[in-house]
Amino acid sequence: xAEIPVLKIGDCLLVSIxxxxxxxxxxxxxxxxxxxxxxxxxxxxxxxxxALEIVDSFIGRMLNNIAAMSRVLxxxxxxxxxxxxxxxxxxxxxxxxxxxxxxxxxxxxxxLIRKAIDDPGGVLGRR
Amino acid sequence: MTQGGCLVVDKGETxxxxxxxxVVRVRQAVRARAIEAGFGIVDQTKLVTAASEIARNTxxxxxxxxxxxxxxxxxxxxxxxxxFADNGPGIVDLKAAMTxxxxxxxxxxxxxxxxxxxxxxxxIESVPxxxxxxxxxxxxx
Amino acid sequence: MAEDHATIIPQLLxxxxxxxxxxxxxxxxxxxxxxxxQISEMELSEASRRLLAALRGGAATGQFADITAPVWDQSxxxxxxxxxxxxxxxxxxSETATFVFSLKEPLFALLREKLGKDPDRLAHEVWIATMxxxxxxxxxxxAFQKTREDIIRRQQQELLELSTPVVxxxxxxxxxxxxxxxxxxxxxIVMESLLEEIVTSGAEIAIIDxxxxxTVDTLVAQHLIKTVAAARLMGADCIISGIxxxxxxxxxxxxxxxxxxxxxxxxDAFALALRQLGKAVVDRGPARQEV
Numbered sequence: 293x294a295e296i297p298v299l300k301i302g303d304c305l306l307v308s309i310x311x312x313x314x315x316x317x318x319x320x321x322x323x324x325x326x327x328x329x330x331x332x333x334x335x336x337x338x339x340x341x342x343a344l345e346i347v348d349s350f351i352g353r354m355l356n357n358i359a360a361m362s363r364v365l366x367x368x369x370x371x372x373x374x375x376x377x378x379x380x381x382x383x384x385x386x387x388x389x390x391x392x393x394x395x396x397x398x399x400x401x402x403x404l405i406r407k408a409i410d411d412p413g414g415v416l417g418r419r
Numbered sequence: 420m421t422q423g424g425c426l427v428v429d430k431g432e433t434x435x436x437x438x439x440x441x442v443v444r445v446r447q448a449v450r451a452r453a454i455e456a457g458f459g460i461v462d463q464t465k466l467v468t469a470a471s472e473i474a475r476n477t478x479x480x481x482x483x484x485x486x487x488x489x490x491x492x493x494x495x496x497x498x499x500x501x502x503f504a505d506n507g508p509g510i511v512d513l514k515a516a517m518t519x520x521x522x523x524x525x526x527x528x529x530x531x532x533x534x535x536x537x538x539x540x541x542x543i544e545s546v547p548x549x550x551x552x553x554x555x556x557x558x559x560x
Numbered sequence: 561m562a563e564d565h566a567t568i569i570p571q572l573l574x575x576x577x578x579x580x581x582x583x584x585x586x587x588x589x590x591x592x593x594x595x596x597x598q599i600s601e602m603e604l605s606e607a608s609r610r611l612l613a614a615l616r617g618g619a620a621t622g623q624f625a626d627i628t629a630p631v632w633d634q635s636x637x638x639x640x641x642x643x644x645x646x647x648x649x650x651x652x653x654s655e656t657a658t659f660v661f662s663l664k665e666p667l668f669a670l671l672r673e674k675l676g677k678d679p680d681r682l683a684h685e686v687w688i689a690t691m692x693x694x695x696x697x698x699x700x701x702x703a704f705q706k707t708r709e710d711i712i713r714r715q716q717q718e719l720l721e722l723s724t725p726v727v728x729x730x731x732x733x734x735x736x737x738x739x740x741x742x743x744x745x746x747x748x749i750v751m752e753s754l755l756e757e758i759v760t761s762g763a764e765i766a767i768i769d770x771x772x773x774x775t776v777d778t779l780v781a782q783h784l785i786k787t788v789a790a791a792r793l794m795g796a797d798c799i800i801s802g803i804x805x806x807x808x809x810x811x812x813x814x815x816x817x818x819x820x821x822x823x824x825x826x827x828d829a830f831a832l833a834l835r836q837l838g839k840a841v842v843d844r845g846p847a848r849q850e851v
Contacts, residue, residue, distance in 0.1 A: 312446060315439040315475075346446060346464065348471040349533060372795065376755035377464040379790035385468060385533040386519060395795040396762055461752060495706060 296321050298328055304336035304405055305329065306398070310343045318354045326361045336405035337362050340398060342373025352387045359391040368408040370394065372401040426500075427492040430455075436474050436503065437483035445474040445486055449501065456490050456499050457559050466499060466557045469534040473503045473553050476530050481505030481551055491556070498539070498558035506550040513545055567688050570619040572670055577612060583666030584608055591658050599649070607659070611638045615692075624688055627695045639696060640703045647707035656704045660697040664690065717749075724750045726757040733833045734763040735826065739772035747783040751790065758796045765833040766791055769826045771802030781816045788820045797836070801829035 295317060299306045305328055307321065325337060337358065341347065347355075359369040370393045374382075382389075393408070395401040434448055435441055449470040453463040470486075477484045484505025491500045510516045519532045531553075535541040538555040545551040573580065585605060614635040621631045628636075639660070646656040667689055675682040724746075727735040736754050740746075754766060768784065770776065788798040800822040803811075811818065823829040834841065 312443050314443050345450075346467050346471060348468050348475070349530060350471075350475060374794045376752060376759060376790070376794065377460045379755060379793040380461055380751060380786075381464045381468050381537065382793055383786050383789045384465060384536055386536060387533070389793065394793055396759065396764065397795075400762070400764070400795065461748070495709070 296324075298324060300328075300332055300334070301402070303332075303334055303409075304338055304402065305332065305334045306338045306340065308340040308343070312344075312346070313351070315350060318351060322354055322357055322361075325358055326365075329362055329365050329367050334362075335367050335409045336402075337367055337369045338398065338401045338405065339369065339371045340373050340401075341371060341378075342375070342397070344378065345375065347374070347378050347382060347387075349385065349387055352382070352389065355392055356390055359389070363391055368393065368405050370401040370404050372397055425493070428500075429490045429492055429497075431487060431489040433485055433487050435483075436477045436486050436505075439475075439478060442471060442474045442478060446471050448486075448488060449499070452488050452490055452499050453557075456497050458499070458557070459559075462557060462559065465537040466501075469537040469555055469557075470501055472530040472534040473501070473555070476553075477503050477505050477507075477551075481507035483507075484550075493558075496558050498556050500540075500554065500556040503553045504550065505552075509547040509549055509551050510543075510545040511547050513543065517543075567619070567622065567624075567685055568671075568674065569667075569685060569689060570616060570622075572667075572674065573612060573616040573619055576670055577616075580663075580666055580670065581605070581608055581612060583669070584612075584663050587662040587665045588659065591662050599645075607638065607642050611635065611642075611660075611663075614638050619692075624692050627692070627699060635696065636699060636703075639700045643700045643703035644707045647704050647711065653701045653704045656700050657697040660693055660700055664693055667693075724753055726754055728757075728761055728763070729767065729830060730834070730839075732761075732763050732765060732837050733830070734758065734761060734766045735769060735830075736766060737769045737772060737826075741775075742773055742780045742783055744783075747787070751783075751787045754787065755790060755794065758791060758794060764796050765836060766796055766798045767826060767829045767833060768798055768800050769802040769829070770800060770807070771804070771826070773802075776807050776810055778814055778816065781811065781814070781818065785819060788818075799823060799829040799832060801826045 296307060296309060296311070296313075299308075305325065307325065309321075311317075313321070328334065329337065339355065339358065344351070355369075355371060362369045369391070371389065372395045374394065393404055395404045430452075432448070432452075434444060436445055446467050449467050450463060453466050458466065474486065477486075482505060484503060484507070487502040487504075489500045489502075491498055515521050517531050517535065521532075522530075531543065534553075534555060537557075539558050540556040541554070543551065543553045585608060588604065588608070614632075614637075618632045618635050623629060623631055626632075642659055643656050646659075668686060671682060671685050671689065675685060724736070724738070727737070729735045734754070734757055736750070738750065742750075754768075757763070758766060768787070770784075773780065784800065788800075791798050798820050800818060800820055801824070803822050803824055821832065823832065831841075
């Protein structure tokens with residue numbers, strides 16, 4: 293069981309990363325989320341990183357993996373609350389978050405998920 | 420008013436980099452030194468992120484090693500210099516290792532090249548079978 | 561001439577502190593070190609006392625050649641503090657150096673008193689004292705310069721920040737009118753201000769207007785692209801406006817890919833932003849005349 297709490301809001305899962313994670317914790321989170329998407333039939337995953345002061349390539353890979361896995365399970369992943377310094381650094385680092393949508397905060401993130409679920413551009417449409 | 424471009428070390432500390440918990444410790448220690456050296460938030464973040472990349476390499480590929488954090492001065496500018504050293508298997512093809520996307524371990528392949536982009540100065544020495552040393556520095560302008 | 565000889569200076573400094581302090585203050589006053597009352601008598605006296613104590617410590621080691629050595633750390637610190645406050649008050653570097661140089665008169669007087677009968681030794685001691693005080697005097701000038709440079713740099717920074725205001729155009733729409741050249745340093749600050757404002761205001765769209773930017777080359781384009789990418793990572797979109805025809809040509813000519821929607825005018829960009837947010841400007845018919 294991961295030490296990072298995962299909440300359920302409607303058909304969305306919400307994770308708020310508060311600690312500076314070491315690698316094992318990040319991997320546990322990845323597994324935990326994937327399991328919960330299936331068990332809770334979640335359509336959306338929101339990852340709140342507003343408390344993260346650092347996002348390096350390992351965390352970036354974790355986010356990409358979560359997004360990829362949730363997409364396979366027909367769920368949308370949104371990352372919210374990225375800090376300016378982190379964004380600037382990620383651009384410099386050359387890291388791109390593929391398949392990850394972003395929003396400024398939890399409210400906008402939920403709205404984004406809602407929109408993506410309700411209006412995906414056709415039942416089997418491309419996102 | 421430069422003192423002939425010589426590097427003066429104001430303060431240094433060495434920490435072990437052996438486990439993934441150490442990688443977290445590395446981030447905290449580098450952050451503290453960067454703040455001490457008067458870095459703004461963006462420079463702090465860039466330096467700590469670069470350190471995180473190399474620290475992880477040291478743990479995952481270098482079999483563990485050490486990090487020397489130094490606050491340095493060159494003339495009127497102040498900065499932080501990081502020296503990672505391990506006695507691991509070394510890197511056979513340095514040039515390839517420094518290109519984006521190259522990875523032998525399933526990572527994103529951004530560790531070395533990314534850290535270099537985030538630093539003002541970057542140098543790497545590696546002898547296959549002996550070990551690897553990475554030195555990087557960031558200056559407060 | 562060997563510089564680390566046994567010298568009576570440490571002893572002199574230790575035994576005659578009060579006298580030296582008094583005479584030095586006199587000498588400083590004569591040369592106008594208080595600058596017409598800008599520096600209080602007490603401050604001057606305190607700084608002088610601290611320097612004498614520090615000099616005593618350094619001189620006791622007998623090492624006068626290298627004032628960057630640790631034994632002179634305390635002396636240098638006192639001088640740095642003095643220079644810094646002088647620079648902030650707007651004094652000249654000479655006035656600051658005078659603080660140190662005016663110690664020569666009383667010190668030489670003391671030496672003459674003790675060694676008057678031994679001209680060779682007197683010459684030797686005077687030489688050591690002069691060398692030391694000269695080096696320290698020059699050091700205050702350097703420290704003074706550095707403080708001035710720091711002040712200038714800080715003011716430049718403030719100027720930069722003032723000249724890149726981020727405007728809240730509408731709920732959820734920010735505008736960043738860029739004026740002047742976009743160099744690396746300026747772009748950093750601009751980028752940070754915009755991104756911080758995006759967080760604070762919760763704006764999802766930022767219009768970066770480059771009407772006031774004279775030239776757009778590969779470097780400027782790179783800065784813009786990085787800013788746009790960072791904003792997108794945070795969850796906001798950018799529109800670039802103010803693209804003059806010549807700029808459009810340059811961009812195509814250089815093969816630059818901005819990767820973001822760009823418009824000729826801010827008005828066009830604003831209209832686009834409103835549409836994006838699902839808002840519309842409605843014509844409510846002719847304005848009613850109040851009778």
